[in-house]
Amino acid sequence: MPRPISITVDLNAIRHNFNYAQSLGAKHKNGDSLDNVSQTMAVIKADAYGHGAVATARALDGKATLLAVSSIEEAVSLRQNHIKTPILLLEGCFCSSELSVLDDLNLQVVLHNQHQIEELLNTSLDEPADVWLKIDTGMHRLGISAADANHTYQTLANSKNVRSIVLMTHFAMSDQPNHTFFKRQHEDFHNLVKELSTTDQLIPNSAANSAAVMSAPESHGTWNRPGIMLYGISPFDHENTFSAPLIPAMQFHSKIIALRQVNAGESVGYGATWTATQPSIIATVAAGYGDGYPRAAKSGTPVMINGHIAPLAGRVSMDMLCVDVTQLNNVKLGDDVELWGKKLSVNEVAQWADTLGYELVTRMPTRAKRIFINE
Numbered sequence: 001m002p003r004p005i006s007i008t009v010d011l012n013a014i015r016h017n018f019n020y021a022q023s024l025g026a027k028h029k030n031g032d033s034l035d036n037v038s039q040t041m042a043v044i045k046a047d048a049y050g051h052g053a054v055a056t057a058r059a060l061d062g063k064a065t066l067l068a069v070s071s072i073e074e075a076v077s078l079r080q081n082h083i084k085t086p087i088l089l090l091e092g093c094f095c096s097s098e099l100s101v102l103d104d105l106n107l108q109v110v111l112h113n114q115h116q117i118e119e120l121l122n123t124s125l126d127e128p129a130d131v132w133l134k135i136d137t138g139m140h141r142l143g144i145s146a147a148d149a150n151h152t153y154q155t156l157a158n159s160k161n162v163r164s165i166v167l168m169t170h171f172a173m174s175d176q177p178n179h180t181f182f183k184r185q186h187e188d189f190h191n192l193v194k195e196l197s198t199t200d201q202l203i204p205n206s207a208a209n210s211a212a213v214m215s216a217p218e219s220h221g222t223w224n225r226p227g228i229m230l231y232g233i234s235p236f237d238h239e240n241t242f243s244a245p246l247i248p249a250m251q252f253h254s255k256i257i258a259l260r261q262v263n264a265g266e267s268v269g270y271g272a273t274w275t276a277t278q279p280s281i282i283a284t285v286a287a288g289y290g291d292g293y294p295r296a297a298k299s300g301t302p303v304m305i306n307g308h309i310a311p312l313a314g315r316v317s318m319d320m321l322c323v324d325v326t327q328l329n330n331v332k333l334g335d336d337v338e339l340w341g342k343k344l345s346v347n348e349v350a351q352w353a354d355t356l357g358y359e360l361v362t363r364m365p366t367r368a369k370r371i372f373i374n375e
Contacts, residue, residue: 004255004334005287007364008341009051011059011374013232013247018042018063020245021226024213038208038220041066043227045074045090050361051231051249054081055372061085068225072098072107079105088132091142092116096123103127110134110168112142117152121159128163131156132206135192137185139172146192153196166204166223167193174211174219175236186219193221211235214243233346233357250361251341252292252368255334256305257320258284268322269314274299280326282313285337290318292364293339294353297321301352304338305331312352 018040025038042064048056057067057078068088069075075087084106092110093099096119102109103126111117112134120129133153136143144152149167156162169189173182186207193205205221210229212219215236228235232248262268262282267275283305289295293316301312303323313324325331340346346357353360 002369003286004257005291005368006253006371007292007368008251008253008371008373009055010247010249010251011055011372013249014051014056014059014230015063016247017230017232017249018060018226021210021213021224021229022063024217025220025224038224039065039222040224040226041068041088042230043068043090043209043225044230045070045227046362047074049228049231049233049358050364052370052372053078054083055374056230057081057083057085059374066108066223068227072101072105075105075107093119099123099125099129102129108132111144111156113144117144117156120161121155123161125161128159128161130164130166131162132166132168135167135169135189137169137188137192138181139170139185141170143169146188149192150196164204166206167196168206168223171207171209171212171219174209174216177212177216182216186216209235228358231361233361248340248342248346250346252287252339252346252364253341254285254287254291254337254339256283256331256337257286257333259325259331259333260284267314270317271315274314274322276324278326280313280324281331283310283323283325283331283335285321285323285339286319287321287337287339288317288319290365291368292360293321294349294355294360296353296355297349298352301349302344304344306335307343309344 022040025040042060044053044056044067047053067085068090070091086106088108090110108130110132134143135149171185173179189207193202197203206223207221208219208224210226213224213226232246234243260282262276262280264276264278287293295316302309308328310323310325313322338344340349346360350357350360
């Protein structure tokens, strides 16, 4: 029998979550222009946040009209697997030679610094490019300054190498939509869009990531950019009403491979960091940090066994972890263990490891077999 650990990805859940994101965009009404329905791309960078980029792209075929990845390598992988949907390079081109394949691979490209802009303007292209001009509105990670936006936009608009331009920015605090910093970023970007627009219709623009799609409809633009929400994971620190319709797509499961009695005063695991305060039953589970479970998870981290929560006991090992099942009834070898999934949120596990659900799902190694549900 193979080692009993698996990662199941429910592609139906991803489709459901995409439909939910799309429905939120459809409710958008821009007060400064005609009534608009925001288009919804699917952000599938980092192997679709660990869920499988090719499988996700296939699942969203006919739904998402634009996919977003972080690099040309990710885009090439999709094309090699016969994915035909247009693709946006979120970090742009890392060298000028990549510009020559934009048209062949049906890629759109983000421009976020002057070097990229100059390379595009000075390169001989067979066909003009569809570009997304990124504006830094306060995150200070990527993007040109708002002060340079007007001149840069006009320069690109007048270039034979440019077919179309979308203005974009990225929010630093969209998970706190009432925060003054978020409101200032949104206002600054919206004002810039209006400034560069010459008619009653705003120029194409994009700002809303998952948190903004879900909680800040005023930030919805021509394009929304949902990422983590597509995989059923809330972008907020705590589950809330916005998160309720999401269905987690990844289920991380294993089984109990050993059970033992531990006397009061006896310890469990490396470093003897957990000690029984009473006679206890310890279940050993075939899952560890070599499988993607966070080593930083503390004793007490919830683990679901047969539909009931029990606490992690001691340090996580490379291949195993231990759970205190003293309070559970009828636990036996081979019982199912949900490490995270539809019943136990990956965000809850992440909090016990002082990290985010984003990190846990995107760093999953290939050792655990992956099963795709596509009914």
